[in-house]
Amino acid sequence: MINVLQRRPLVGLLLLVILNLFLLSVQVRTQDGQLLLRATGLLAITPVVAIIHAVSSGVSGTVRNIADFRTIRESHRTLTTENRRLKLEIARLRALELAVGREKRNSRLLEYYSFETLPAAILMRRIPSLADHLVINAGTRDGIDLDSAVITPEGIVGRVLVASAISSEVELLVDVNAAAGAVLDGSRIMGVVQGDGTGLLRLNFISSTENVEPGELVVSSGTDRIYPKGLPIGTVVSAIRDGVYQEIHVKPTVDYSRLDEVEVVLKKP
């Protein structure tokens, strides 16, 4: 210290000033009773600590992000599946809500709308020679049976036509051989939808006396014992009165060309 005072007086002066300031800050308290030393010390050290924290958290966050990168795809897949399931649940509940409004006294109502689903990915979009069929990665081992309904939150996809242990072939509703019980959502007029091979559906057995407007929603009636009741099938594109029954074309609510995953309705034991 003496050497510093002699050789570098300005440094010595600075040290002595700091000593006096330190002594003062040790004794003096701030208005809220804190020691000035601690208050100013905290104030002085906060930016440093904040910078260190920001740097360290930035570095650790980057490292963690890199480490997490591998799990992101899996996480995304899980969330997507969950999202689909929830959407489906919402659709089911919405249908149930509508039905409750209409059929309050039906004691077996819940059975129509209560179903479990199994998510499945599409392995093959088009089977050669069978354009309106696809293959999914779930089979009998997962609880899938023949005629299990295949749906999405947007609506009905089709039914399981062939089931192996690990995969299943699904017949789309737009196939010419496929059909489903349907009902016009607004008027509650019941009919049967059938694929016409052009990507559209035909709603059959609707009397020409009934008034059907384009844009009207067609939902599943549940009468076929395959598809759950109340799920969207499509919207009326055109309705032509021709003879006893009308010729009604329905556009499916599901975009079959963009299907990635579907839900298979598990049959009740």
Place this chain on the structure above:
Amino acid sequence: MLGAALLLELVQLWVLPNFLQLQLILIITLYVGWYSPPGKAAAWGTVSGLALDYLLGLFLGLNGLSKTLLGFASSYLGRWMPDEARAMRTILLFIASIVDQLMIFAILLLLGEPFPQPSLLIILLRAIGTGIVGTVFFRLYDKIRFPPTDFRRLQEGSRL
């Protein structure tokens, strides 16, 4: 000398009114600084200031800080000024006294501590008293430390 100055500082607090209280420790600090290198002057200022703070029951470092800075400044001023410029010394003592008092008020103000409202008249009166007494002290102590030498006799002695 420091002990005596401290004792006098304490005594004058009891017996003298505020405006007549002299800054004896300041005078000694300036004197030491005048004839010492800056580092030593600053260290002396710190020690004497802290001693004064302790004795008067003030915050340790209050006078310590002010005396440190003034002692340091005094050392540089002592280098540039001839010892014969006594009027200049008085003025410097006067200015240093004002600076010392204002510095203490400023430190207390910055620390948010309560302090008596400074009266310009009292500050000036104390500065005048400190300037005058300091000048006398400087002159007397110079005479003790550096007694007058008769160079004529020294020359004669060397011939003999």
